[in-house]
Amino acid sequence: MGRWQPDSRGRLQESALALFAERGFDQITAAEIAERVGVTERTFFRHFADKREVLFGGSDYLKELILEGVVAAPASDGPLDAVVRGLQVAAVLLGEGRRDLARQRQAVIRANPELHERELSKLADYASSVAGALRQRGATDVQADFAAEIGMTVFRLAMAQWVESNEDTDLPSVMQRSLADLRALTVDT
Amino acid sequence: MGRWQPDSRGRLQESALALFAERGFDQITAAEIAERVGVTERTFFRHFADKREVLFGGSDYLKELILEGVVAAPASDGPLDAVVRGLQVAAVLLGEGRRDLARQRQAVIRANPELHERELSKLADYASSVAGALRQRGATDVQADFAAEIGMTVFRLAMAQWVESNEDTDLPSVMQRSLADLRALTVDT
DNA sequence: TAAGGTGATGTCTGTTGCTGACATCGTAGT
DNA sequence: ACTACGATGTCAGCAACAGACATCACCTTA
Numbered sequence: 001m002g003r004w005q006p007d008s009r010g011r012l013q014e015s016a017l018a019l020f021a022e023r024g025f026d027q028i029t030a031a032e033i034a035e036r037v038g039v040t041e042r043t044f045f046r047h048f049a050d051k052r053e054v055l056f057g058g059s060d061y062l063k064e065l066i067l068e069g070v071v072a073a074p075a076s077d078g079p080l081d082a083v084v085r086g087l088q089v090a091a092v093l094l095g096e097g098r099r100d101l102a103r104q105r106q107a108v109i110r111a112n113p114e115l116h117e118r119e120l121s122k123l124a125d126y127a128s129s130v131a132g133a134l135r136q137r138g139a140t141d142v143q144a145d146f147a148a149e150i151g152m153t154v155f156r157l158a159m160a161q162w163v164e165s166n167e168d169t170d171l172p173s174v175m176q177r178s179l180a181d182l183r184a185l186t187v188d189t
Numbered sequence: 190m191g192r193w194q195p196d197s198r199g200r201l202q203e204s205a206l207a208l209f210a211e212r213g214f215d216q217i218t219a220a221e222i223a224e225r226v227g228v229t230e231r232t233f234f235r236h237f238a239d240k241r242e243v244l245f246g247g248s249d250y251l252k253e254l255i256l257e258g259v260v261a262a263p264a265s266d267g268p269l270d271a272v273v274r275g276l277q278v279a280a281v282l283l284g285e286g287r288r289d290l291a292r293q294r295q296a297v298i299r300a301n302p303e304l305h306e307r308e309l310s311k312l313a314d315y316a317s318s319v320a321g322a323l324r325q326r327g328a329t330d331v332q333a334d335f336a337a338e339i340g341m342t343v344f345r346l347a348m349a350q351w352v353e354s355n356e357d358t359d360l361p362s363v364m365q366r367s368l369a370d371l372r373a374l375t376v377d378t
Numbered sequence: 379t380a381a382g383g384t385g386a387t388g389t390c391t392g393t394t395g396c397t398g399a400c401a402t403c404g405t406a407g408t
Numbered sequence: 409a410c411t412a413c414g415a416t417g418t419c420a421g422c423a424a425c426a427g428a429c430a431t432c433a434c435c436t437t438a
Contacts, residue, residue: 004415
């Protein structure tokens with residue numbers, strides 16, 4: 001056995017979510033989370049740039065997934081459709097995770113403006129990367145920006161709907177429906 | 190003459206923008222801004238809930254404007270069109286302000302992730318309020334959410350374009366064009 | 379005109395978020 | 409066995425806030 005227990009990072013994430021859910025984000029100090037896991041505050045901040053980041057651990061990986069999906073989209077797809085391919089890839093992964101954990105996470109984030117801010121920021125970052133990928137596929141700047149942003153909106157609203165729906169609804173199809181709703185809106189008189 | 194110089198709030202805002210532009214957001218302390226204006230750090234934080242807020246002083250007023258525009262939209266307008274009416278109202282106001290100040294502000298915000306986060310958060314808040322107003326007009330939940338979010342996207346991208354364009358481009362028409370671009374995208378195959 | 383209320387500010391003090399610099403010590407590679 | 413390395417601990421310190429209370433020009437009202 002090593003000098004320390006393994007996977008402090010992962011344990012910090014779990015511990016943080018539990019504590020936040022129980023007592024609220026700003027009632028919990030980084031030191032408290034760290035202590036419960038058996039490390040020091042300093043170690044917490046080595047793993048996470050700031051206290052909020054502990055709730056967004058997998059977001060880099062998710063971003064990669066989305067980008068791969070966009071790149072892999074058939075050339076015949078328009079920009080918006082390509083984005084949706086990427087999001088579908090992400091949706092499949094997220095749809096597999098435990099629904100109650102996702103719900104708990106969403107609840108914590110919605111309850112705190114700072115966390116909500118951070119989430120929006122992550123999405124904006126996805127959008128920016130996705131827009132880059134779309135330009136590589138030949139989209140114009142304006143097309144790329146809009147398609148990416150709209151994609152993130154669809155993603156976000158679909159996630160919100162899914163998390164609150166009952167067990168036998170799957171995320172990919174919720175997203176599909178959201179996209180249809182959106183299209184109906186813009187065509188509206 | 191009063192015991193203190195008038196309008197500390199406004200003077201703090203000006204001073205902050207200048208300092209941020211000159212040396213960068215995180216190189217400037219709240220105490221420094223306050224000192225330059227002749228008040229204490231404590232007073233700074235009485236006017237602004239946190240350091241970033243000093244750059245978003247007028248946002249409540251802007252939100253009111255947008256909402257009024259939405260409410261005043263003719264009943265025949267679809268949800269998305271109603272949102273755009275509100276945004277046009279805001280655009281007229283913003284288009285009147287000094288272009289160079291807006292540019293400077295944008296530059297400061299774009300240079301700092303925390304500030305960018307805050308800006309997104311403000312927009313999300315607008316979206317949420319606008320969605321509420323749309324529901325009052327009879328839109329469904331889904332329609333309202335999407336229309337509001339898309340509106341903010343149009344707003345944001347149009348602002349970005351406008352700020353970087355040359356003198357004789359006016360914000361309202363840039364927005365109009367952005368909306369057209371968006372509609373073209375969603376109809377795309 | 380005297381008395382008291384009000385609002386914006388100053389002062390003081392404390393907590394929390396976060397960081398730099400340096401020490402420690404199992405473990406893997408040579 | 410030696411060494412380089414990587415994850416962590418330790419310590420010290422700044423900056424972002426927040427609560428509690430004091431101050432004092434100005435306004436109101438009797």
